[in-house]
Amino acid sequence: MTTSHTPRAVADPTVRIPTTPTIEAPTAQAPTRQALGAAARAALRAPSVFNTQPWRWLVGPGPVLTLRADTNRHLVTTDPDGRLLLISCGAALHHARVALAAAGHAAEVVRLPDPTDPDLLATITVTGRRDPTPADAALAAAIPRRRTDRRAFGDEPVPADTLRRLRAAVEAQGTSLHEVRIDQMPMLSVVTAEAARAELADPAYRAELARWTNRPPGSRDGVPAASAVPQAPRRVQVRDHAVGGTPGLPVGAGFDLGATYAVLFGRADGARDWLAAGEALSALLLTAVAHGLATAPLSDPIELDWPRRLMRDLLAGVGEPYLVVRLGIPLGDEPPPPVPRRDPADVIEYLT
Numbered sequence: 001m002t003t004s005h006t007p008r009a010v011a012d013p014t015v016r017i018p019t020t021p022t023i024e025a026p027t028a029q030a031p032t033r034q035a036l037g038a039a040a041r042a043a044l045r046a047p048s049v050f051n052t053q054p055w056r057w058l059v060g061p062g063p064v065l066t067l068r069a070d071t072n073r074h075l076v077t078t079d080p081d082g083r084l085l086l087i088s089c090g091a092a093l094h095h096a097r098v099a100l101a102a103a104g105h106a107a108e109v110v111r112l113p114d115p116t117d118p119d120l121l122a123t124i125t126v127t128g129r130r131d132p133t134p135a136d137a138a139l140a141a142a143i144p145r146r147r148t149d150r151r152a153f154g155d156e157p158v159p160a161d162t163l164r165r166l167r168a169a170v171e172a173q174g175t176s177l178h179e180v181r182i183d184q185m186p187m188l189s190v191v192t193a194e195a196a197r198a199e200l201a202d203p204a205y206r207a208e209l210a211r212w213t214n215r216p217p218g219s220r221d222g223v224p225a226a227s228a229v230p231q232a233p234r235r236v237q238v239r240d241h242a243v244g245g246t247p248g249l250p251v252g253a254g255f256d257l258g259a260t261y262a263v264l265f266g267r268a269d270g271a272r273d274w275l276a277a278g279e280a281l282s283a284l285l286l287t288a289v290a291h292g293l294a295t296a297p298l299s300d301p302i303e304l305d306w307p308r309r310l311m312r313d314l315l316a317g318v319g320e321p322y323l324v325v326r327l328g329i330p331l332g333d334e335p336p337p338p339v340p341r342r343d344p345a346d347v348i349e350y351l352t
């Protein structure tokens with residue numbers, strides 16, 4: 001039997017073995033830098049309130065991806081506390097984590113690392129390689145497929161096993177999920193309708209909504225009328241994104257009778273909780289899409305103080321409500337149209 005030998009490095013500190021040039025920490029190697037850029041680009045697909053995409057990414061120096069809030073995109077009337085801005089950024093953070101995991105990168109995340117810099121939301125440091133799991137691949141594959149679907153869902157209920165997985169996905173991100181019970185549906189329905197009515201009575205809200213639903217041609221943010229539906233009788237009304245205009249999608253034949261309405265909630269109501277809620281929202285939506293569900297976030301009942309108090313009451317005091325999500329079996333095979341995203345060059349900066 002013949003054996004082949006490859007030369008082995010001898011553990012002798014005096015022997016200098018020629019190697020490829022050492023790359024000094026914290027400079028990221030090119031593949032890691034590419035993966036960080038790719039993760040930031042994947043995160044552009046994350047859902048955000050009014051499709052504001054209120055974040056910026058910095059790639060490097062070193063194997064680090066930094067997430068910052070873009071407060072120029074803060075909806076000061078609709079979202080005075082910045083809750084929905086941070087939920088949106090948390091969703092982008094989770095999208096980036098999913099993209100890195102699916103590309104085989106192990107990463108450590110530090111959230112809100114600097115109390116003196118509240119816009120510095122998170123750093124993601126790639127620490128090495130890991131084998132992606134089938135679940136990582138499934139979530140990453142759901143990123144380009146996920147869309148907010150404002151059309152009505154059908155009568156078929158969401159399977160109980162899928163709901164269990166959705167709850168587990170949310171809890172794994174440190175947030176909780178309450179499935180609104182049938183006896184609580186009238187409360188959700190009335191609070192949402194009254195909250196929407198109160199907001200529409202406010203000229204400042206109407207102006208903000210108009211600004212983000214009537215973007216100039218070629219704009220790559222905001223909610224286009226193409227993804228809006230007409231107001232129609234249904235279990236819980238969805239926000240009118242085409243006030244005075246023509247919505248691009250028919251609402252469809254259903255009334256959402258099989259839909260599950262779920263409330264993301266947690267113990268406290270601060271920046272750290274909202275960022276985590278956004279990560280949980282992304283985990284919830286991507287898991288739902290991976291299981292064939294259609295999804296739509298719904299924040300009208302959370303935006304003003306008094307509806308949020310009523311939603312806290314609906315939760316029977318177990319926590320602070322962050323966002324409602326409608327989940328259901330889509331009625332047709334045709335997905336809603338994708339809505340635009342900002343130019344990566346405007347959102348992602350490469351530092352050396």
Ligand SMILES: Cc1cc2nc3c(=O)[nH]c(=O)nc-3n(C[C@H](O)[C@H](O)[C@H](O)COP(=O)(O)O)c2cc1C
Pocket residue numbers: 045046047048049050051084085087088091146147148149150222223238239296297298299300323338339
């Ligand atoms: C925090 C948050 C709040 C949202 N609130 C609503 C809402 O009240 N009604 C609605 O139809 N969509 C809502 N959305 C969905 C966004 O409008 C949607 O994500 C955005 O327009 C991008 O479209 P896409 O999800 O299809 O990619 C919300 C999304 C987020 C992240």
